[in-house]
Amino acid sequence: MSHSYFEANARERLAQLLDAGSFRELLPPGARMTSPHLPPLDAPVAFDDGVVVGAGTLDGRPVLVGAQEGGFNGGAVGEVHGAKLTGLLERALDERPAAVLLLVESGGVRLHEANAGLIGVSEVMRAVLAARSAGIPVLVLIGGQYGCFGGMGIVSRCCDAIVISEEGRLGLSGPEVIETTCGVEEFDSRDRALVWRTVGGKHRYLLGEADRLVPDDIAAFRAAARELLDTRPDLSLAALEAEHARLGRRIDRFGDCRDARDIWTRLGIAAPERLPLLDTAEFLAATADRRA
Amino acid sequence: MTVRQWNTQAQNRAARRERAAALARGRHVASADARALLEAVLEPGDRVCLEGNNQKQADFLAKTLVSVDPARVHDLHMVQSVLALPEHLEVFERGIARKLDFSFSGPQGARLARLLGAGKLTIGAIHTYLELFGRYFTDLTPKVSLVAAQAADAAGNLYTGPNTEDTPVIVEATAFRQGIVIAQVNEIVDRLPRVDIPADWVDYVILAPTPNYIEPLFTRDPAQISEVQVLMAMMAIKGIYAEYEVNRLNHGIGFDTAAIELLLPTYAESLGLKGRICRHWALNPHPALIPAIEAGWVESVHSFGGELGMEAYTAARPDVFFTGADGSMRSNRALCQAAGHYACDMFIGSTLQIDLAGNSSTATLGRITGFGGAPNMGADARGRRHASPAWLKAGREARAGRNTIPRGQKLVVQMVETFREHMAPAFVDTLDAWELAEQAGMPLPPVMIYGEDVSHILTEEGIANLLLCRTDEEREQAIRGVAGYTPVGLGRDKRMVENLRDRGVIRRAEDLGIDKRLATRDLLAARSMKDLVRASGGLYDPPKRFRNW
Amino acid sequence: METLTFEYRGGRALAAPAAATLTGVVGSGNLEVLVEPAALDGACRVEVTTAAVGFGRIWQAVMDDFFARHPLADVQISINDVGATPAVVSLRLDQAVEAFRGGVA
Numbered sequence: 001m002s003h004s005y006f007e008a009n010a011r012e013r014l015a016q017l018l019d020a021g022s023f024r025e026l027l028p029p030g031a032r033m034t035s036p037h038l039p040p041l042d043a044p045v046a047f048d049d050g051v052v053v054g055a056g057t058l059d060g061r062p063v064l065v066g067a068q069e070g071g072f073n074g075g076a077v078g079e080v081h082g083a084k085l086t087g088l089l090e091r092a093l094d095e096r097p098a099a100v101l102l103l104v105e106s107g108g109v110r111l112h113e114a115n116a117g118l119i120g121v122s123e124v125m126r127a128v129l130a131a132r133s134a135g136i137p138v139l140v141l142i143g144g145q146y147g148c149f150g151g152m153g154i155v156s157r158c159c160d161a162i163v164i165s166e167e168g169r170l171g172l173s174g175p176e177v178i179e180t181t182c183g184v185e186e187f188d189s190r191d192r193a194l195v196w197r198t199v200g201g202k203h204r205y206l207l208g209e210a211d212r213l214v215p216d217d218i219a220a221f222r223a224a225a226r227e228l229l230d231t232r233p234d235l236s237l238a239a240l241e242a243e244h245a246r247l248g249r250r251i252d253r254f255g256d257c258r259d260a261r262d263i264w265t266r267l268g269i270a271a272p273e274r275l276p277l278l279d280t281a282e283f284l285a286a287t288a289d290r291r292a
Numbered sequence: 293m294t295v296r297q298w299n300t301q302a303q304n305r306a307a308r309r310e311r312a313a314a315l316a317r318g319r320h321v322a323s324a325d326a327r328a329l330l331e332a333v334l335e336p337g338d339r340v341c342l343e344g345n346n347q348k349q350a351d352f353l354a355k356t357l358v359s360v361d362p363a364r365v366h367d368l369h370m371v372q373s374v375l376a377l378p379e380h381l382e383v384f385e386r387g388i389a390r391k392l393d394f395s396f397s398g399p400q401g402a403r404l405a406r407l408l409g410a411g412k413l414t415i416g417a418i419h420t421y422l423e424l425f426g427r428y429f430t431d432l433t434p435k436v437s438l439v440a441a442q443a444a445d446a447a448g449n450l451y452t453g454p455n456t457e458d459t460p461v462i463v464e465a466t467a468f469r470q471g472i473v474i475a476q477v478n479e480i481v482d483r484l485p486r487v488d489i490p491a492d493w494v495d496y497v498i499l500a501p502t503p504n505y506i507e508p509l510f511t512r513d514p515a516q517i518s519e520v521q522v523l524m525a526m527m528a529i530k531g532i533y534a535e536y537e538v539n540r541l542n543h544g545i546g547f548d549t550a551a552i553e554l555l556l557p558t559y560a561e562s563l564g565l566k567g568r569i570c571r572h573w574a575l576n577p578h579p580a581l582i583p584a585i586e587a588g589w590v591e592s593v594h595s596f597g598g599e600l601g602m603e604a605y606t607a608a609r610p611d612v613f614f615t616g617a618d619g620s621m622r623s624n625r626a627l628c629q630a631a632g633h634y635a636c637d638m639f640i641g642s643t644l645q646i647d648l649a650g651n652s653s654t655a656t657l658g659r660i661t662g663f664g665g666a667p668n669m670g671a672d673a674r675g676r677r678h679a680s681p682a683w684l685k686a687g688r689e690a691r692a693g694r695n696t697i698p699r700g701q702k703l704v705v706q707m708v709e710t711f712r713e714h715m716a717p718a719f720v721d722t723l724d725a726w727e728l729a730e731q732a733g734m735p736l737p738p739v740m741i742y743g744e745d746v747s748h749i750l751t752e753e754g755i756a757n758l759l760l761c762r763t764d765e766e767r768e769q770a771i772r773g774v775a776g777y778t779p780v781g782l783g784r785d786k787r788m789v790e791n792l793r794d795r796g797v798i799r800r801a802e803d804l805g806i807d808k809r810l811a812t813r814d815l816l817a818a819r820s821m822k823d824l825v826r827a828s829g830g831l832y833d834p835p836k837r838f839r840n841w
Numbered sequence: 842m843e844t845l846t847f848e849y850r851g852g853r854a855l856a857a858p859a860a861a862t863l864t865g866v867v868g869s870g871n872l873e874v875l876v877e878p879a880a881l882d883g884a885c886r887v888e889v890t891t892a893a894v895g896f897g898r899i900w901q902a903v904m905d906d907f908f909a910r911h912p913l914a915d916v917q918i919s920i921n922d923v924g925a926t927p928a929v930v931s932l933r934l935d936q937a938v939e940a941f942r943g944g945v946a
Contacts, residue, residue, distance in 0.1 A: 043842075
């Protein structure tokens with residue numbers, strides 16, 4: 001029986017993603033490393049501050065893992081939460097695991113913690129880049145209810161590869177933020193079909209922002225992560241400039257599109273209106289060699 | 293000696309039509325002339341039915357009615373089943389209408405209470421659907437009815453399709469008592485798929501500028517079903533459906549009953565119940581029933597109304613749903629209510645408050661929401677004469693040890709978690725309905741289901757079988773015994789509750805042999821809207837607000 | 842927020858020492874339950890921090906029933922609650938004890 005990644009909480013995801021029984025938590029709940037900012041605001045704390053970090057093995061190879069809990073404040077990053085992720089990534093420099101896996105589920109910075117949360121996110125970004133430059137791949141998995149937005153959206157795009165499910169969402173500003181800022185005519189956040197075809201996993205995969213699209217099954221995320229363990233992206237200046245040039249061409253090609261469906265049509269995908277309904281295997285077949 | 297005129301109503305009708313003659317070409321009137329039409333045919337004090345259903349709304353005609361000149365059209369008496377749109381109350385605010393008889397006002401309940409308090413309207417009575425329809429044919433016949441249909445042809449025949457709902461009852465009452473029927477339609481076509489309302493029952497047809505609004509009222513996203521609801525659904529299936537072999541039934545709206553629907557192909561199947569329960573339904577086309585239909589559980593479904601997105605699915609399953617020769621579903625609220633009242637062995641639904649006598653109410657302070665159809669579903673049909681195993685068993689339990697002539701009884705199950713959101717207890721000493729009745733000057737507290745009709749109360753703590761209670765005291769303790777940690781539950785007589793449990797009046801999950809650890813969302817045949825679409829083979833097309841793809 | 846403390850005596854210690862376990866999530870209508878071995882002189886101690894203020898009597902009744910179902914000794918139970926109903930609280934407590942006893946990984 002398949003186990004839904006979307007439905008599982010952070011601990012359940014880790015238990016099934018890693019080799020059985022291999023996970024060893026750092027700063028476990030018993031350490032009570034909770035947020036100092038929430039109690040003065042009379043807001044509830046979580047014993048792990050909404051993120052589970054630790055070490056385990058994937059197919060016998062050592063990995064470090066961090067999993068955000070979307071159920072606690074939408075996975076928003078506070079000071080402790082951010083520091084746990086930063087510490088995990090810095091630890092990778094010493095331990096040199098096969099990879100660092102980040103199971104991201106976050107609306108961005110925890111508003112209660114304001115600047116401390118913002119600084120926390122920027123420290124995570126710097127730590128990601130440091131780990132990558134030390135040759136340790138940092139892989140992101142996205143498939144939870146709250147998606148991956150705000151600061152963690154930026155963090156995720158700073159990593160080596162992203163595995164996403166159709167249910168997963170990736171973006172900078174969340175749908176409600178866009179509607180509030182730009183008006184419902186620009187973006188109707190209650191139109192969930194619009195939301196998903198704009199920030200959902202399928203579209204992010206077609207745009208090339210996510211590297212793998214997998215079904216909503218923890219075993220499928222595990223298989224994709226295992227395959228990506230040996231990812232060694234070219235971090236040379238030439239490669240970065242080529243990537244910038246590619247992004248420039250992407251804007252030239254699609255910049256005037258009003259809707260994701262326009263982009264799919266321009267990509268030459270047959271019957272693009274069908275894409276949202278296809279299951280993952282059918283979708284991958286229908287869009288093979290058509291990604292931006 | 294004067295000769296009595298026996299056709300004054302027909303003469304009045306002719307006069308109204310004469311005033312509107314210049315506006316119509318055949319039966320067709322342009323939407324730009326809609327307001328002029330209403331001002332021509334309406335007279336002060338008219339009884340008017342503005343078709344407001346659970347789902348389909350005559351929204352263009354509602355807006356038009358709000359726009360008429362109150363100097364010409366006033367003191368209308370609105371007789372309509374549902375107040376769903378803001379316009380349904382604006383006619384009172386603008387002084388166009390004065391009196392109201394209705395059934396249900398869910399979304400407008402708070403505003404209705406305010407308008408009543410401000411003296412903007414008087415309420416004749418709050419009815420169940422069948423009662424109000426009954427009065428359409430006695431003392432509340434509409435003089436003018438404003439209805440909605442999917443399509444009309446040149447002659448004025450109407451196609452109402454899956455969302456037929458109240459239209460036949462309204463039109464029949466109006467047309468055959470010399471009233472005026474005006475229909476808004478979404479399209480005018482050369483050839484209708486089928487004729488749901490014949491043209492000679494219809495006076496005027498208006499092509500509306502936008503399609504009529506339909507509310508997807510019966511769609512429940514399986515992602516929101518909790519594990520406590522799964523546990524309660526397991527208890528319902530094993531402790532009630534299987535015990536009584538319930539085969540003809542109605543489910544209320546809500547996540548509690550959606551969980552039961554989604555457990556049929558999994559948990560109920562594992563108990564070997566397929567073919568033994570749940571074969572015939574009086575039910576809207578609930579998307580949550582798709583997995584059970586696909587797994588072969590369901591022989592028939594007759595519906596009160598349609599459900600947005602279920603059109604292609606119901607059309608593709610004509611062996612199950614009531615379907616016209618054209619291939620599309622047909623609903624009919626009045627007939628389905630009759631089926632639910634007389635032909636179903638069980639009604640099961642959620643509620644907001646239950647008192648110590650088992651009276652159940654969805655009334656809350658400051659809101660006048662009415663009843664809809666639940667009281668007709670959730671009441672013993674005392675006129676019923678045909679037997680079935682479920683009906684007979686319930687009757688035996690209720691009458692055992694009494695010297696009464698044998699008869700059956702309907703199973704009426706109220707399913708509720710002991711606490712709602714924000715720790716509001718579902719069990720109370722006194723229903724809010726009493727205070728609401730006082731506030732609003734109602735003759736009766738608005739009780740959805742009377743305690744004497746309730747056969748079982750099901751909570752996460754257990755099932756109380758009220759049929760087996762022999763005294764008021766037993767009944768009260770049986771209710772307290774499943775009321776959990778609410779003040780009512782904490783006030784139980786523990787010894788008496790244990791005694792009731794020994795007698796099987798109260799049954800806990802463990803008494804039913806249910807392993808609570810199995811009560812997880814993994815048991816649901818669909819855990820997301822996408823799962824429902826998959827189960828339907830891609831035929832179900834959910835409204836966009838329910839998608840995450 | 843409100844903090845409530847309950848202490849029970851007369852329970853039985855587990856045969857084998859168990860590791861701390863966390864069950865549930867601190868989200869609306871939900872709670873997390875941390876169960877840890879603790880040298881409490883045979884007591885079972887429960888500390889609840891809850892966002893729903895004023896329900897001490899109900900918590901007392903829920904915890905009394907819990908201890909009747911699971912008479913534990915030398916165990917510390919710590920709860921962060923965001924207005925879960927008693928049904929959800931009882932369910933999480935049962936799940937937490939089962940995980941603590943090693944029934945679930």
